[in-house]
Amino acid sequence: MNKPYAEVIGDPIAQSKSPLLHGFWLEKLGIEAEYRACHVKPEGLADYFVDRRADSSWRGCNITMPHKQAAREHLYSVEEIASSIGAVNTVYPAFDRMLAGTNTDAAGFLEPLREDLAQEHYFRMARILGTGGAARAIIAALAGEGFTLVVAGRNPDKARALLDELAPDGEHHAVHLDHFAEPTDFKFDDREGCLDLVVNATALGMKGQPPLKFDLSHAPPRSIFYDIVYSPLETELLADAAKAGFRTLDGLNMLIGQAAVAFEHFFGQAAPREYDAELRELLLR
Known part of the structure; x- marks a missing residue:
């Protein structure tokens, strides 16, 4: 019998870190299986x-x-989380090898926030910068956790459409990305008992991309800054926020978290998260 395997598909695919992640966990657990990268074009x-x-x-x-939305039409079933986000990022054979799809991005994004989310708050607000594929999962995830959302994009109409689709309940707001680039003189209260997030879900700040322009005057006291970019690991946004005394979360949190959920689907065992520090070092080489 051939060795069991899972893989990542996309077009292009060479940049994916998924083989490194899953291969690391397979080795740590001593599982005789492989994880590969497979270049699949839309027509294939x-x-x-x-x-x-x-x-x-x-x-x-x-x-x-570019397959996260197109994949749905080829599956027998799609889990509710993937349906609500409108994108599939994980497919696995279920009963009689019928193909099932799910989305692990939302769970991966929320993972480092679980301790915060377990607490009760008077109010929860998230400023989400970006309207792409990652933003879809983040909007759906945070709406489900009771956040009031402000979504910023280069096209505010697209931001509004995402909110209407993914978070139709609640008084959410759509603004232009430039809204957060200029200083504000708005006077926040101390926000004690509240949970505030600033999330960069764009590619801005990534190596080879322009920096994200965000003036810290838009961040309420005690905000958590979460940047899903992981190359570089400390973006200019996170460096500025940390220097100002804000708590920060880097992009490897979401990358590792979403992969761990998928790993259990594929190989029937939980990813060995006790090795996260070692894995982080490996991913950053």
């Missing part, structure tokens, strides 16, 4: 799923751009 997506469903060694796949 249907054939890919037909072929893999027939392959008894295949345990599933992670999906990156």
